[in-house]
Amino acid sequence: MSKRVRSREVCADCSAPEPRWASVNRGVLICDECCSIHRGLGRHSSQVRHLTHSTWPPSQLQMVQTLYGNGANSIWEHSLLDPSSSVSGKRKANPQDRVHPNKTEFIKAKYQMLAYVHRMPCREDDSVTAKDLSKQLHSSVRTGNLETCLRLLSLGAQANFFHPEKGNTPLHIAAKAGQMLQAELLAVYGADPGALDSSGKTPIDYARQAGHQELAERLVEIQYELTDRLTFYLCGRRPDHRNGQHFIIPQMYACCHRLSPRYSLDLSEFAKAAKKKLQSLSNHQFEELAMDVYDEVDRRETDAVWLATQNHSTLVTDTTVVPFLPVNPEYSSTRNQGRQKLARFSAHEFATLVIDILTDAKRRQWGNSCDSPKGENDQPDYDSVASDEDPVQEVNISSDLSDGPITVQEFMEVKSALTASEAKIQQLLKVNCHLSEELRLMQTKLNSLQTENTTLRWQTPSGQQQPQGPFGRHPPRGGRAISMYETGSTPRQYPHRVETARHDDGVVLQPFPTNVSTEAPMLLLSIVQNNDAWLGAGVGFSFSHSFSHSFPLPASEAVETEEEGEEDATLPCTEDVICKTEQITKNIQELLRAAQETKHESFLPCSEKICMAVTEMAALFPKRPSSETVRGSLCLLTSSASRLHGECQKAAEHNPCPSDIQLVTQQVIQCAYDIAKAAKQLVTVTTKENNN
The missing domain is CATH 1.10.220.150 (Arf GTPase activating protein)
Known part of the structure; x- marks a missing residue:
């Protein structure tokens, strides 16, 4: 506008x-x-x-x-x-x-009271008047004259009136004529997009046959308005009806950005009994309860908009607050009391109720079969407006939750649900067997790697002089922390003197103490096996089995493999490489502890330490190594460190939402794994070549 x-x-x-x-x-x-x-x-x-x-x-x-x-x-x-x-x-x-x-x-x-509305002349038979008005409405909706239809509706015309001669409803006529706004008006007054005409066709069918695709899609949305509104209230999303998705059942932990604080699903005995009682309601009772919850959602959302848009010093007073659903005189006192009690539900309790209603609405529409949804034109049994002629069955939210008599229909519903549950259990058992086998293979590989690394780490070359590094000297070292590649309960030490090494740029490198935690051998592989524990802490990530990635190598961090000059076959001594690897290992352990404890502000300092240790380790090797394995490992080492630093900067420079920080954490852990993998390869190659 x-x-x-x-x-x-x-x-x-x-x-x-x-x-x-x-x-x-x-x-x-x-x-x-x-x-x-x-x-x-x-x-x-x-x-x-x-x-x-x-x-x-x-x-x-x-x-x-x-x-x-x-x-x-x-x-x-x-x-x-x-x-x-x-x-x-x-x-x-x-x-x-x-x-x-x-x-x-x-x-x-x-x-x-509609005190100022134009009144029709009084007649003895009001039903005849309503029928005449509804027939006029039936004829008017084919035009674009909205105010005429609104006037007829205000006088008592019925939006769901079934024309006895034409065999359809006003919404069928509006859909066939492509009158989008008339369809919106009729829907506001309770018209059912799933109503069948005398030929068994719905207004949605009429719109599609007439080529009004946009109107047909809107009618589908109107058909699912109740459940869509409940879903949007919890998770801020709506189903994609165009692609056949008609329901989204939010999980409690996914609703934290809409409902604060983070909740878990209520699994108390009372909640279970309430859910069982909900499933035992008749379709009419369930429809009434769902409509009442819809009204409460509307009240809570309107309250939020109201408080966000008002001048609190003048307008937000006791007289402008709507603390619970107003009384609807068309409902019984019992139902009105139940509607008002919805306002007393906490955000946790109300969200649990909404999820239960969404779940049961989906079950009822699918005919209690979880195998496959019905077609997009299959109609839900909870969207329609209850007929005044239906017998009134009251729903008291605080009523006794004891079980009532079980009908044949309810027995068949339970039987179908049990069959579906059994199929789901069998599927989960197959998945569990697959995961167990995968875990066993990983454990076997872990044991093999532990044995191999222990042998490589403590193998002492006999009768050979270790080649010196590219700087022509061996920096002295002292005790060290156990590496992630070893097993065993106690740390081992190199048989060298304990000194403080001074790097060429003046940075003092302290020897590693022997009391650093030794409880994390093969730390990164352990993290893979304990993925569930990390997920429970709010840190979700996944690794591929091959751990292969094709990231582009940043020019500033890449190993200079294209420099002119001859290839150099010289490799640093094994002890130098092991020392730098231990330094990298220590810093990676610190980074992973920060990730596990969700201390995202510590990511950047840890990554800077890792990048410095990686730079020092890469400096031990020639600029143009002759070994293709060494070149590849150095390339992976430096590029992974560069990516790690970039991902950590994302967590430090912005204030990401929980889903974004989870993705950043996943990338950080993956980069850390790649760095450790490259360092291990360099240790293995260096040890092997020097021993030869």
Whole structure:
């Protein structure tokens, strides 16, 4: 809507300028003060949404704007337009009037009592009048005249009226004619997109056959409006109906960004009993409960928008708060009491109830079969509006949860559910066997690597002089921490003197103490095996079996394999390489501890230490090694360190959401593994070549 058009808009109830709210079913725009009164009327009288802060289907917003622009407000203020109304004392509210009682009394009279709506001449048989109005509605929806249809609906026309001669409903006619806005209006007043005509076709079928694909897709969304709204409330997502996805059942841990703090699913005995009672409800009872929960979701979401858009010093008072669902006079006192008790549910309890309703709604629509969903045109049994002729069966949320008599239908439902559960259990058992076999193979490989590395690490060359490193000297070292490549309960020491080594750039390198933790042999492979424990701590990651990656090598960090000059076959001494490997190992252990403890602020300092140790280790080798294995290992070592530093900078420079930090942590761990793998390869190659 353009700013120039918006500037001419006024509140339909008091004429205040620039209204920011809309009453969807009344087709009017209202100001903040009048909206506070509308919210207290309940959704059965007025369904309010903020024009900019609420989530709108585009065609529904267009429908409201069209009604407002075409004078829909005159339907609700018909008698006030009569000049004689001022003589009788009837007048419209104005912006200067007090909210209570002036505006409140006027709005209640206007929308609850319909005091100013044009009345039809009185007849003895009201059912004949409603039937005539519904037939007029049936004919009017094929045109674009929305206000005429709204006037007929306000007078008592039925949106789901089944025309006895034509054998269909008004929504069938609107769908066939491609009248998107008429379909939106009818849906607001309870029209069922899944209603069948005399030929067994739905309005969705009519729209598709007439080539109105966009309207057909919107009707599918309207058909699933109830469950879509509940899903969006929990996780901020909607199913992709175009691709056949009609339900999303959120998990509690995935709702933390919508509901705070993070919750786990309520598995108490009371919750289990309540879920069992929910499944035993008849379709009519379940439909009523789902509609009540839908209204409570709308109340909570509207509350959030209201508090976010108001001037708290003037408007947010006790008189503008809607603490629970208003009474609907069409419902029994028992149902109204149950609806109001929904407001007492904590966020945790309410989310559990919503998830249970979504789960059971999906089960009921699929006919209690979890094998495959029905087609996209199969209709849910909980979206339709309950008929007034149906026997009223009350649902008391706080009622006794004892089991009632089991019918044949319920027995078959339970039997089908058990069959599906058994199939799921068998599938999980197969997956478990596969994972167990994979774990056994990894354990065998781990034992082999432990034996190989222990042999390589402590193998002393006899009768040979160790070649010196590229700097022509061996930096002295002292004791060291056990490496991730070893096993055993006690650390071992090199038979060298304990000194402090000074690097050429002046950085003092302290000898590694012997009391560094020795409880993490083969640390990275252990992490792979304990993936579940990390997931429980909120750090999720996965490794491929081959651990092969094809990242581009940054030019600044790459080993200079393209430099001119002859290849150099000289390799540093094994002890130098082992010393630098131990330094890298120590820093990687520190980084992984930070990841396990979710100390993401420690990522960058740890990565800088690792990068420095990697640079020092790479400096031990010639710039152009003749060994292809050494070149490849150095390339993997430096490029992985570069990627590690980049990923750690992401965690430090931004404030990512939990899903993003989880992805960063996964990349950090993968880079750390690649660094350790490259270091191990260099140790192995160096030891082998020097021994030869």
